Amino acid sequence: xxxxxxxxxxxxxxxxxxxxxxxxxxxxxxxxxxxxxxxxxxxxxxxxxxxxxxxxxxxxxxxxxxxxxxxxxxxxxxxxxxxxxxxxxxxxxxxxxxxxxxxxxxxxxxxxxxxxxxxxxxxxxxxxxxxxxxxxxxxxxxxxxxxxxxxxxxxxxxxxxxxxxxxxxxxxxxxxxxxxxxxxxxxxxxxxxxxxxxxxxxxxxxxxxxxxxxxxxxxxxxxxxxxxxxxxxxxxxxxxxxxxxxxxxxxxxxxxxxxxxxxxxxxxxxxxxxxxxxxxxxxxxxxxxxxxxxxxxxxxxxxxxxxxxxxxxxxxxxxxxxxxxxxxxxxxxxxxxxxxxxxxxxxxxxxxxxxxxxxxxxxxxxxxxxxxxxxxxxxxxxxxxxxxxxxxxxxxxxxxxxxxxxxxxxxxxxxxxxxxxxxxxxxxxxxxxxxxxxxxxxxxxxxxxxxxxxxxxxxxxxxxxxxxxxxxxxxxxxxxxxxxxxxxxxxxxxxxxxxxxxxxxxxxxxxxxxxxxxxxxxxxxxxxxxxxxxxxxxxxxxxxxxxxxxxxxxxxxxxxxxxxxxxxxxxxxxxxxxxxxxxxxxxxxxxxxxxxxxxxxxxxxxxxxxxxxxxxxxxxxxxxxxxxxxxxxxxxxxxxxxxxxxxxxxxxxxxxxxxxxxxxxxxxxxxxxxxxxxxxxxxxxxxxxxxxxxxxxxxxxxxxxxxxxxxxxxxxxxxxxxxxxxxxxxxxxxxxxxxxxxxxxxxxxxxxxxxxxxxxxxxxxxxxxxxxxxxxxxxxxxxxxxxxxxxxxxxxxxxxxxxxxxxxx
Numbered sequence: 001x002x003x004x005x006x007x008x009x010x011x012x013x014x015x016x017x018x019x020x021x022x023x024x025x026x027x028x029x030x031x032x033x034x035x036x037x038x039x040x041x042x043x044x045x046x047x048x049x050x051x052x053x054x055x056x057x058x059x060x061x062x063x064x065x066x067x068x069x070x071x072x073x074x075x076x077x078x079x080x081x082x083x084x085x086x087x088x089x090x091x092x093x094x095x096x097x098x099x100x101x102x103x104x105x106x107x108x109x110x111x112x113x114x115x116x117x118x119x120x121x122x123x124x125x126x127x128x129x130x131x132x133x134x135x136x137x138x139x140x141x142x143x144x145x146x147x148x149x150x151x152x153x154x155x156x157x158x159x160x161x162x163x164x165x166x167x168x169x170x171x172x173x174x175x176x177x178x179x180x181x182x183x184x185x186x187x188x189x190x191x192x193x194x195x196x197x198x199x200x201x202x203x204x205x206x207x208x209x210x211x212x213x214x215x216x217x218x219x220x221x222x223x224x225x226x227x228x229x230x231x232x233x234x235x236x237x238x239x240x241x242x243x244x245x246x247x248x249x250x251x252x253x254x255x256x257x258x259x260x261x262x263x264x265x266x267x268x269x270x271x272x273x274x275x276x277x278x279x280x281x282x283x284x285x286x287x288x289x290x291x292x293x294x295x296x297x298x299x300x301x302x303x304x305x306x307x308x309x310x311x312x313x314x315x316x317x318x319x320x321x322x323x324x325x326x327x328x329x330x331x332x333x334x335x336x337x338x339x340x341x342x343x344x345x346x347x348x349x350x351x352x353x354x355x356x357x358x359x360x361x362x363x364x365x366x367x368x369x370x371x372x373x374x375x376x377x378x379x380x381x382x383x384x385x386x387x388x389x390x391x392x393x394x395x396x397x398x399x400x401x402x403x404x405x406x407x408x409x410x411x412x413x414x415x416x417x418x419x420x421x422x423x424x425x426x427x428x429x430x431x432x433x434x435x436x437x438x439x440x441x442x443x444x445x446x447x448x449x450x451x452x453x454x455x456x457x458x459x460x461x462x463x464x465x466x467x468x469x470x471x472x473x474x475x476x477x478x479x480x481x482x483x484x485x486x487x488x489x490x491x492x493x494x495x496x497x498x499x500x501x502x503x504x505x506x507x508x509x510x511x512x513x514x515x516x517x518x519x520x521x522x523x524x525x526x527x528x529x530x531x532x533x534x535x536x537x538x539x540x541x542x543x544x545x546x547x548x549x550x551x552x553x554x555x556x557x558x559x560x561x562x563x564x565x566x567x568x569x570x571x572x573x574x575x576x577x578x579x580x581x582x583x584x585x586x587x588x589x590x591x592x593x594x595x596x597x598x599x600x601x602x603x604x605x606x607x608x609x610x611x612x613x614x615x616x617x618x619x620x621x622x623x624x625x626x627x628x629x630x631x632x633x634x635x636x637x638x639x640x641x642x643x644x645x646x647x648x649x650x651x652x653x654x655x656x657x658x659x660x661x662x663x664x665x666x667x668x669x670x671x672x673x674x675x676x677x678x679x680x681x682x683x684x685x686x687x688x689x690x691x692x693x694x695x696x697x698x699x700x701x702x703x704x705x706x707x708x709x710x711x712x713x714x715x716x717x718x719x720x721x722x723x724x725x726x727x728x729x730x731x732x733x734x735x736x737x738x739x740x741x742x743x744x745x746x747x748x749x750x751x752x753x754x755x756x757x758x759x760x761x762x763x764x765x766x767x768x769x770x771x772x773x774x775x776x777x778x779x780x781x782x783x784x785x786x787x788x789x790x791x792x793x794x795x796x797x798x799x800x801x802x803x804x805x806x807x808x809x
Contacts, residue, residue: 004282007290008275011038017267018257020274025253026246029227029423029518030055032277039288040281045146045224045245046097047352049104049118050618052088054095056424064091064303064619065348065357068597069104069130071314071615073120074637074689076722077746078133080313085137085145086298087306092143093297098284099144099189099224101352105131105178106154108598108641109670110652112567114156117349117597117616121640122671122686124174125741125762128181135187142294144284147182148191149226150202150213151175152664156566158657160229163196165663171197172769173668176208180217188221188280192241194229200239203230209240222276237265242273304620311624316613316637317690324589324609326631326692327549334375336543337364338583339553339576340383341595345621346555349597351563354420357619363553363593366622370630377547381540381583382533384574385557387491388454388525391506392416397442400524402426404517406435417441417508417524419457425517434517437510439524448500449529456491457522460511463494466504470494489521537579545586551629552583555595566655570601570647580604593625599643605683613637631692638689638722638787642672645683651675672788673737687741687787693719697792698754702782704766704799707742709784710756713749720748723784725759727766730779730796736768739783766799777801 012020019035027033027042034042047053051063066072066084075081092100104115108122120127135145152164152175166175179190192202192209200207203225213219223242230236230244233251237259244252259265278287285292317325342363348354368376391400392415399415410427417439425434445451455461455471463471475490498504508524531539544550554576560567571577581604584590591610594600595617605611612635617624627633644650651674652666664670669677672686693715701708707725723746728739743759766780767773776799783794 004279008278012274020270021256023277024243024273025250029246041286044097045099045101048088048100049102049353050348051355052091052095052097053355056421062358063355066307067310067314067618068117068616069120070117070597073130073640074316075313076638076744078129081130081133082137084310085134086140087301089138089141089143090300093141100138101146103131103134104148109154111599114566115563117561118353123741124177126640127178131178131182132185135182135185141297142284142292144188146189146191147179147187149193150179150190152197153193153195155655157655160194162657163661167667169769170667183217183219188283190223192223192225194226203241204232204235204239206239222280234259234264242276307618308620308624311617311620312633313636315628315635316639317635318613318684319611320690321609327629329630332374332548334547336547336550337367337378338381338540340380341555342553344389346595347618347621348616349561350558360619361622363622363625366626370626377543379540379543380536382575382579384576386559387456388527390416390418390523391526395444400439400441403438404434407433419520419522422519431517432515435512439508441506442503443506444503445498445500447528450495450497452493452495452527454491454493454525456489458489462509464507465496541582541586544583549589550583550587551591552580553593553595561597572600584608634692634719636720638687639684642675642682642686643684649680651678676738685787685789687724691719693717695721697784700784700793700795702795702797706761707759712754713751716751718750722746723757726783727780730781
């Protein structure tokens with residue numbers, strides 16, 4: 001830092017107040033302005049928990065899509081998180097992005113949280129270690145990370161205005177802990193949340209942003225607001241915020257200049273913020289004449305390969321009765337693949353996490369490729385999606401020609417009929433230059449009958465099929481804001497009878513008010529003729545009964561799991577539960593693949609041969625799935641969060657914002673800590689996950705600083721084990737959880753191989769917060785476990801003050 005401070009101070013001295021404040025105020029949707037007079041170029045930010053959208057979120061500039069953050073945490077591998085971060089740092093550089101808005105390290109307090117999939121875990125240690133690995137990987141490319149959302153943004157309901165009341169112990173021991181770990185890992189940015197904490201909006205929360213983050217933790221980076229979270233000029237300036245984003249509805253700019261001149265905000269407070277911005281600019285290499293923090297970025301990684309590896313390592317084999325998996329291809333003649341999401345996999349969550357990957361391998365495609373010579377039969381079975389999927393596939397010829405027109409014209413081609421962007425437009429067009437968007441393609445039906453077309457999005461549309469107008473109207477609910485429209489678009493459907501093999505032209509035109517083209521979410525949906533809902537399930541059951549094995553892919557939709565709203569139920573949407581039950585009754589070798597980013601109820605789990613949890617698996621979804629199902633690779637994941645048997649068993653479930661306040665009254669008893677206190681048994685416990693081999697735990701030695709665990713692979717094939725170490729007081733203490741995750745490590749080995757691993761135990765393992773960190777001395781049970789509910793070896797450690805002998809057994 002010192003090397004930058006030497007050059008920053010002279011630059012700061014050259015700036016007048018207006019120039020200083022300009023560097024703290026968003027210039028547009030994604031950037032902080034340039035100041036050429038001092039050699040400062042514009043600082044560009046972008047969303048990116050699973051990939052880097054860039055400044056336009058444009059479909060004609062695709063982004064590598066990695067598995068969801070819940071999947072990354074399910075690997076229990078900080079080094080793999082570092083690799084994922086390296087890839088996104090590489091993608092950021094390719095797209096001209098200097099600061100990536102991630103990772104999200106908020107805890108998964110309730111499984112109903114709408115962005116549960118975007119957070120890592122219900123445990124602060126696991127969240128912190130995965131987040132720290134991700135931070136190190138991204139910043140290895142000289143791209144800054146922005147750890148978010150500080151703090152208490154663990155749900156979506158009324159997130160802009162709600163006041164979260166968190167006790168000091170829970171705040172320090174749980175909710176702040178992953179942020180503290182990421183700051184210790186060197187993150188260059190932190191994002192403040194929309195909500196208030198203990199009475200103060202986070203963008204103005206001086207006790208947390210100034211006192212804890214900056215002074216206590218020594219954070220020397222930039223605190224940026226969540227978009228439009230800064231609502232007060234003076235309070236935000238005095239409360240530790242450094243950059244208010246975006247340009248729209250920004251409380252700074254001229255108002256902050258006036259507040260300084262009126263004596264409401266000292267200029268040295270502004271100077272500290274500017275120093276931080278200039279330091280960040282120097283680190284990412286946009287301050288002329290100053291060497292960046294990273295002179296030589298690491299070698300580029302292959303995006304498909306990283307997406308494939310993370311997916312495989314994240315898949316959690318939750319059930320595997322009678323060794324149903326892996327499948328033996330040579331023994332198969334016919335495989336049934338069932339489910340709408342088997343054809344159109346949901347590979348990422350909705351909201352800020354959404355982007356357009358260059359390609360996606362669906363489960364059906366992946367299994368079809370891997371099982372050459374095997375009859376792979378497909379049936380939809382049940383389709384949970386309330387909207388028709390975007391039109392795509394070989395029936396649509398060379399894809400969709402998209403033309404943006406108004407003052408200037410730009411044309412490009414997409415393989416699917418979905419358009420989505422926020423910010424910059426394709427082709428670099430200005431929003432005022434675009435008043436019409438047109439999608440055009442030639443469709444050659446394979447099936448004769450009534451085809452259903454759908455228009456979804458917001459705006460005024462006209463759909464023309466075979467020269468005839470089929471829909472014309474506005475999908476704009478009165479009074480709806482742009483954010484609401486983006487997260488909750490409308491849909492209109494129309495049926496058109498078409499002959500098989502006869503090409504027809506399909507055109508969708510969208511008319512946009514001048515200047516509003518910076519936000520677009522438009523889809524032309526299509527569904528071919530087919531049976532009604534009952535007929536689809538019956539067709540799937542018939543195919544399953546005639547097959548050696550049935551692979552049923554179920555999951556959630558973007559209308560269930562997304563930023564902007566919380567879930568109302570943990571049940572799978574639509575008739576998917578009924579589908580699984582009926583298929584399992586028809587074929588005892590039913591393997592269910594759960595394509596959901598967060599926990600769902602699985603009422604049929606005890607009646608199927610195998611359950612594989614694949615999260616939102618990224619662009620390599622189907623290829624990774626085929627490798628795991630066929631035994632080319634072992635599913636390596638362990639649960640980063642508890643999966644309930646019944647929703648009412650969850651220690652924390654409902655999100656009640658009545659009165660504008662949410663009290664975290666459970667204190668430190670969140671996630672598995674709460675499950676242990678309640679005495680209820682979940683369907684799958686924290687840390688659960690099966691493999692294709694068997695590990696025996698042979699020895700455990702513990703001390704105050706580490707646990708040494710020896711395990712043996714006694715199975716018949718090479719495999720991986722995640723050794724989990726839990727600690728808890730030997731004598732129950734009602735004020736403390738029964739136990740908590742103290743450390744973990746991955747091992748791998750061949751059949752018969754013995755592996756010894758040393759697992760560090762942080763000092764915090766033995767501490768509680770009582771107006772400061774206090775070590776609690778006494779006897780602890782330290783357990784090496786395969787999962788929380790599968791302990792293997794336990795030793796007792798007596799922790800005593802320094803200078804007193806420590807005993808361990």
